[in-house]
Amino acid sequence: MHFNPRALFATLALLPALVVGQLSSSVGPLTSHTTKSATKTCNVLNYGAVADKSTDLGPPLASAFAACKSGGTVVIPSGDYALATWVTLSGGSAWALQLDGIIYRTGTDGGNMIFIEHSTDFELFSSTSKGAVQGNGYVFHAAGSISGPRILRLYEVTDFSVHDIILVDSPSFHFSIDTCTNGEIYNMAIRGGNEGGLDGIDVWSTNIWVHDVMVTNKDECVTVKSPSKYILIENIYCNWSGGCAIGSLSTGTDISYVTYKNVYTWSSNQMMMIKSNGGNGTVSNVIFENFIGHGNAYSLNIDQYWSSETTQAGNGVQLSDITFTNWKGGEAAGATRGPIRVICADGAPCTGITISDFAMWTESGSTQWYACRSAYGSGFCLHSGSTHTSYAVSTTTVSTAPSGYSASRMAADLSTAFGTTASIPIPTIPTSFYPGATPYTRSDRAGGGGPEEHAEGPLGAG
Ligand SMILES: *[C@@H]1O[C@H](CO)[C@@H](O)[C@H](O)[C@H]1NC(C)=O
Numbered sequence: 134m135h136f137n138p139r140a141l142f143a144t145l146a147l148l149p150a151l152v153v154g155q156l157s158s159s160v161g162p163l164t165s166h167t168t169k170s171a172t173k174t175c176n177v178l179n180y181g182a183v184a185d186k187s188t189d190l191g192p193p194l195a196s197a198f199a200a201c202k203s204g205g206t207v208v209i210p211s212g213d214y215a216l217a218t219w220v221t222l223s224g225g226s227a228w229a230l231q232l233d234g235i236i237y238r239t240g241t242d243g244g245n246m247i248f249i250e251h252s253t254d255f256e257l258f259s260s261t262s263k264g265a266v267q268g269n270g271y272v273f274h275a276a277g278s279i280s281g282p283r284i285l286r287l288y289e290v291t292d293f294s295v296h297d298i299i300l301v302d303s304p305s306f307h308f309s310i311d312t313c314t315n316g317e318i319y320n321m322a323i324r325g326g327n328e329g330g331l332d333g334i335d336v337w338s339t340n341i342w343v344h345d346v347m348v349t350n351k352d353e354c355v356t357v358k359s360p361s362k363y364i365l366i367e368n369i370y371c372n373w374s375g376g377c378a379i380g381s382l383s384t385g386t387d388i389s390y391v392t393y394k395n396v397y398t399w400s401s402n403q404m405m406m407i408k409s410n411g412g413n414g415t416v417s418n419v420i421f422e423n424f425i426g427h428g429n430a431y432s433l434n435i436d437q438y439w440s441s442e443t444t445q446a447g448n449g450v451q452l453s454d455i456t457f458t459n460w461k462g463g464e465a466a467g468a469t470r471g472p473i474r475v476i477c478a479d480g481a482p483c484t485g486i487t488i489s490d491f492a493m494w495t496e497s498g499s500t501q502w503y504a505c506r507s508a509y510g511s512g513f514c515l516h517s518g519s520t521h522t523s524y525a526v527s528t529t530t531v532s533t534a535p536s537g538y539s540a541s542r543m544a545a546d547l548s549t550a551f552g553t554t555a556s557i558p559i560p561t562i563p564t565s566f567y568p569g570a571t572p573y574t575r576s577d578r579a580g581g582g583g584p585e586e587h588a589e590g591p592l593g594a595g
C-alpha cells in the first residue's frame with residue numbers, strides 16, 4: 134500500500150530548478166486492509182449498531198474499534214446510520230475503518246463527529262466508493278450558525294490513507310488533518326453549503342499527498358496551514374468553492390516544500406490565495422503548477438494585508454521561492470479583481486517569486502490589471518534586483534487579451550449553489566478532477582493494491 138516517491142524523484146530530477154516542493158518519503162498505510170480484515174473484522178452490527186437511521190452509531194462504533202484497533206478492520210456495512218454522539222477513536226495501530234454505509238448526523242454537540250488520533254498504519258475507506266457522512270449542516274446554517282461540529286479530524290496519525298469517501302454538508306469544517314505524517318488522501322467528494330466557515334480539507338502536517346478531490350462550498354477547497362512541510366496536492370477540482378489557499382498565517386509560520394499541481398477552480402473566491410496580516414516566520418519553496426480558472430473572483434492572490442484577518446504581531450511572514458507556472462483561463466471581472474495580485478508585507482518583502490507561462494483574461498469588460506507591492510522576482514509587475522526594499526502597490530492595466538489564455542472546462546461545473554437552508558444531496562465521486570487527467574488510482578486500490586501501483590501513479594500521469 135505504501136507509495137514510494139523514489140520513482141517520482143527520478144522523473145522530476147529532470148527539472149531541478151523547478152522542483153522544490155515534494156514528498157519526503159513513502160505515504161499511506163503499511164499494511165493492506167485485506168490483511169487487516171483477514172486478521173480480524175469487527176462489524177458494527179455485531180456491537181449494537183442498527184441500520185435504521187435512528188439508533189446511535191456512536192457507542193457501537195467505539196466498541197467495534199476497541200475490539201479491532203490492534204490489527205483489524207472495523208466495518209460499517211452499507212445502510213443508513215444515525216450518529217447522535219461523537220466518537221474519539223484513539224490509539225489504534227495497523228487498523229482500518231471501512232465505511233460502506235451512510236452516517237447521518239442527528240446529534241447537535243460541537244467538536245468533531247469522528248475524531249481519530251494517535252493512530253499508526255491506518256486506512257479509512259469505502260470499498261464501494263459510496264460510504265458517506267451526511268452532516269445535515271443546513272439545520273445549523275438556516276438558523277444562522279456555523280458553530281456545529283466538524284465531520285472528520287485526524288490528529289497525530291502516521292502512515293495512513295483516507296479515500297473513496299464522501300463528506301456532505303458539514304455544520305462546520307469537513308476534514309482537518311492536524312499534525313499527521315506520511316498520509317495519502319484521495320478519491321473524495323466534499324460538498325458543503327454556500328458560505329464561509331465550511332472548509333473542505335485543511336492540512337497542517339508533514340509528508341502528505343492529497344490528490345483527486347472535489348470540493349463544493351464557499352470557503353477553503355484544499356488549504357495548507359502552518360506548520361507544514363512536504364505537501365503534494367494535485368488533481369483538485371474546486372467545483373464552486375472558496376478556492377485553495379495557504380493560510381491564514383500568523384506568528385511563527387513555518388511552511389515549506391509545498392506543491393499544488395493540476396488545480397481546476399470554478400466559481401470560487403480565488404484560484405489560490407496566500408493570506409496573512411502581520412505575523413512572522415516563513416513560507417518557502419512552493420510551486421503552483423497547471424492551474425485552470427473560470428468564473429472566479431480573484432485568481433493569483435497573495436494578500437499580506439488581508440482585511441478579514443485581525444492584524445497579528447510581527448513585521449510580516451517572509452515569502453520566498455514561490456513559483457506560479459502554467460495558469461490559464463479567465464477571471465470574472467478583471468477590471469475589478471485582476472488575475473495577478475501580489476501584495477507583500479512592507480516589513481518583509483517577498484523574494485524569489487516567479488510568474489511564468491501565465492495567460493488569463495477577463496470574462497467581462499475589456500481590461501484587467503496586475504498589481505504588486507513589496508514583491509521581488511520575475512514576471513509581470515514584480516520588481517527585479519537584489520535589494521529588497523518595500524514599495525507601494527503598482528498596478529499595470531492591460532486591454533489586450535494575452536495569447537493562449539483559453540482553457541478547458543470540466544463537463545459538469547456546478548451551475549447553482551446549494552445554498553444554506555435546504556438539505557444537500559450526497560454526490561458521487563467524480564471520475565475526473567482536472568481536464569484530461571485520469572485519477573491516479575481509482576479502482577486499483579479500493580481492493581488493496583500493491584506498492585507498484587502507487588509507484589506508477591505519478592509516472593503515468595507525467
Ligand atoms: C514573531 O512575533 C512574535 C510576537 O511578536 C515574537 O514573540 C517572536 O519572537 C517573533 N518571531 C520571530 C522569528 O521574529
Ligand SMILES: *[C@@H]1O[C@H](CO)[C@@H](O)[C@H](O)[C@H]1NC(C)=O
Pocket residue numbers: 324347349372543544545546547548560563564565
Ligand atoms: C460539480 O458539482 C455539481 C453539483 O454537485 C455536479 O452536478 C457536477 O457533476 C460536479 N462536476 C463533476 C465533474 O463531478
